[in-house]
Amino acid sequence: MDWCRLKEDRESRLKQGDAYRIEKKLVAAKDTGRLLEAVIRPGDRVCLEGNNQKQADFLAEKLCRVNQEKVRDLHLVQSAVAMDSHIKLLEKGIAKKIDFSYSGPQAAKLAELVQKGKMELGSIHTYLELFGRYFMDLIPRVALVAAVEADREGNLYTGFNTEDTPVVVEATHFKQGIVIAQVNRVVDRLPRVDIPGDWIDYVVEAPRPFYVEPLFTRDPALITEAQILRAMMAIKGIYAEYGVQRLNHGIGFDTAAIELLLPTYGEQLGLKGKICSYFALNPHPTLIPAIESGWVTGIHCFGGELGMEEYIRNRPDIFFVGPDGTLRSNRAMSQTAGHYACDMFIGSTLQIDEEGNSSTATASRIAGFGGAPNMGCDARGRRHASEAWLKCGEEDGMRRETLGHMPRGRRLVVQMQDTFREKMVPGFVEELDAWNLQKTAHLPIPPVMIYGDDLTHIVTETGIAYLHKCTSLEERTAAIRAVAGYTPVGRKAEREKTKELRRRGIVKTPEDLGIDVSDANRSLLAAKSIRELVEWSKGLYHPPVRFKTW
């Protein structure tokens, strides 16, 4: 019996790959394709690092151009399908299967490939779930990662955008896999070591810096009155009501509006210090005014955000930084904090059905959900108490029937939803498009971002539904209809039932919350443009060019 086959396999691959070393771990960029052909075998599980932020784009492009006699039928296991090169790998047959979390810009192409039978779709995961499988049944044989700098020994400086690198490298290296890093620069001495050199097999200095998407930059100029109203309602009816201190915000404009209302509306309500002290959050530029006004104690980041480097360097009490002064982000750790240490997740979605299930999937797009499902759920393993968690648990209208008398808290999971988006697309539907996608993409289950039984609150312009207070599924449907406005779902609401739900505090309209709808206007925003964010940051925030309008 041979117990060391993985090790032997690794050694045979290294033997071929080592032919391209020029110095210690370094391989010349021009030899990258040959290196990949030397160390990757047909059918390998390969992790191409990339998420909704940074991308190992140079290695991905080189992988697209390998000799398919040598490299084919790969099984990609990676956070994101984000680049054109990822799609090309599947189109050409270099890869034939994929397990992933998020596909944002490539969602439509991915759906097309699945429908044409050009690829096999493994599963859609939330980030932490996929990372878990990296150590179980989806261990990468080869990982292609991205870093800012490397030295000749292979030590990596991932700096501001550390993101997924530690978890990818750990899973691959310690199961005898091969790790190749593309770096922006090879240097003699790193500012700090994020990944130890003996976990890295090869380093390639890429001809250009890795691609980073500024996914979390929201221009305050685009925030609407409806978003401001919902933000006011959420602050008063949820943040203040539960004393939410530890939370994660979604990526959309609704939560950007909340961030910009803290120093104004939040201050008026006397909430400073009582809510929003700790975040598991990317460094959202729209959080700058709240940080500068002394609202925030600490933020741990999943990843970086272009333009926020210098600001963070100058606010080390708020962020996690290395001895070099640069942010240390870490997606796996931040997702762990998001799951276990946050009392609330609040975000938005495309569709919510009458039972409270929500999804961003549509029939022609396989988008994946990134980290949302991991935070948009109750952490069933949680054992520590907090005010918000306990209150939400006490209010649970169905808890007695399942748990009896034992006190147990519950995470607040909140969706902020436009009843209608642009072009009159309804935010509430009788059946999620996810069911349709399940059929067309041959998925075992409809891809749901947040399940109805995890969702505790919905905020629309019409009102807040406190869904967890409901005593039956039927009642929950009535509460959802009551806040669904003029959508087909909302038009099924019965006036008397809605009145009863309002009496019991299960539905609260802006009026019930003491909010005058016509007060919702843009003058409440602490910053009304990117330029004002720069001013708040005292010139430390440097927005990407595409956001500069002056």
Place this chain on the structure above:
Amino acid sequence: MALQTLTYTFPGKTGCTIKKEWSHTGVVGSGDLEILLEQKAQAGAVSVQVVTPVHGFEYIWEAVLKDFVEENQIGDLAVSINDNNATPFVVSLRLKQALREAGIPEIFLEREGEKT
């Protein structure tokens, strides 16, 4: 897409019209609308004309306008709307703002008074 004109008439309260003779609110920017409110003695009725590029949502206009008339207990009013893809929320908000600018009927103020 071609503009279409929708017209509605709702029963309202006789004499509960706006204070100003007429009042104009809003701009026809993208996702927004302009509203003209005019006093019009018509046995309490509220007549509405909507010009919109959006087709197929007549029933939503009707529901939004009906709620507006009922909630504010208005009457003897002519409403003209030029819409540019506003959502129902924006329509409701602008109607509320328009009414406020036009001077709301006494009865509405009394109801506000009751609540405080």
